[in-house]
Amino acid sequence: TVLNATQQDKDDAAADGIQLIFPTTFPRDRRKAEISWLTFDHQARYPGLPSHVDFIVGHVHITSHAARRIKERFPGAKLIQVTHVMPEETSQYKGDEKVMSIGQESLSILDDLRDADVLFSVGPLMYDYYRHQTNQLTLQHHELLPKPSDIFIDMKLKPPADTETKVVLSIGRVKGVERLKGVDLAAKTMGKVIDKLPNTKWRLRGFRRDDFQASRSIIEANTGRFQFVPFTPLEYGTQEELCEDMRKADVVLMPSRAEPFGLVGLEAIAAGVPVVISSKSGLAKFLTKQDPEFDRTIVEIDDDDEEAAKTLSKRIIKILKDGPREFKAAQSLKKKLLESEYWAESHSKLLQTVGLEG
Incomplete structure (x- = not known):
């Protein structure tokens, strides 16, 4: 069930044998599609769901409640929830209201997980967190390790x-998550990098046109002693x-x-590009379990912003100054990552869970 889809979405779904089910709309109803249609209005918006459903999959916390509510129509179906959010970690950096x-x-x-039959948590950090959170619940719980997309x-x-x-390439939105994603740290860091290497370009992928001015103001307010980055x-x-x-990049x-x-x-690692990753990420925890060589991608982020920016800038400058060696190291990491097929066991468990693999 989806709220909407681009033509590319439709083409991708068709290529993968996926049937997209769109909401019923009404000529005089001017309201835009929203998640509540899936959660509270699914009887009216999705009246023609398949008569037989084996599994219902929810995405915590976006569609987890919707999946739970839709399951009421299919009491024989198993409910699977997939999570990659940890409010106690991420919401700390999203403002007082969050x-x-x-x-x-x-x-x-x-509450949504109480009715789940199976939970898949993405990566070791979340798997550990939700093992603790769901210890009193009777559900199966597995770690899911994502394989990078083939395009990379x-x-x-x-x-x-x-x-x-x-x-230097940064990816992710700015407005509302600048501290969570470390964009403020990146601004301070890039000021130091450009000070040493003036021909360095900083590219940020993830802006929305409506948010650009606010996002630009956030970046400019966090450049430290550098008036303009x-x-x-x-x-x-x-x-x-x-x-x-x-x-x-x-x-x-x-x-x-x-x-x-x-x-x-x-x-980025799968693409073979040199990467600088915060030690406070779930990815860092995952990489440290793979091979000691992956430690070169991880930078310890100090709680002191100025110290963190110094550490990051030193690592970035080293990569930029020693391009051929760092590129060779990145290619080696790509080879190690892909040859390990680290994702195979967890993907097999997911397929077994939904009866697609023996």
Whole structure:
């Protein structure tokens, strides 16, 4: 069940054998599709669901309550919830209102999980967290490790050009999550990097046009002693556009203060691009379990912002100055990551759960 879809979404679904079920609309109803249609109005908006349903999958916390409510129509179906959010971690950096709502949000998630038959948590950080949260519940709980998309795995990169121009790429929105995603740290960091290497370009993928002015003000307010840190704003894009960004990047920067996993960083590693990842991310926890060589991608983020920016800038400058060596190391990490097939066991467990694999 979906609220809407682009033509590309429809084409991708058709190619994968997925049937998209759209909501029923009414000529005089001017309201835009919203998540409540799935959650509270599904009887009217989705009257023609299949008569036989084996599994219902919800995405915590976006569609977890919707999945739980829709299950009421299919008492014989199993309810699977997939989670990659941890309010007690991420909401700490989203302003007072979100901090005050942490308790209620956590309770709502746990409430949705009470009726679940199976829970899949993305990555080791969330798996550990939800093992604790659901200890008193009777459900199966498994760790799910995502495989990078093939579009990144299939990327073939040339060694960096011998130019003074360098590119640092950040990915993710700014407004409302600047402290969570570490964009304020990135602004301070890039001020120091550009001070040492003036021809460095900082590109940020993930802007919305409506939020640009507010996002720009946030970045400019966090440049530290540097009055102006130039950056190139790029709107939300497709995976193809993100691939092109990575092709032109000398390093991908992911300085999150809290990140339940960090798929973008994983995809950059799979693409073979040098990466700087915050030690406070779930991705860092995952990588430390893989191979000691992956430690080179992880930077310890100090609670003191100035110290954190110094540490990040030193690592980035080293990567930019020693491009060929860092590129070779990134290619080695890509090879290790893909040859490990770390995702195989958890993907097999997911397929077994829904009866698609013996």
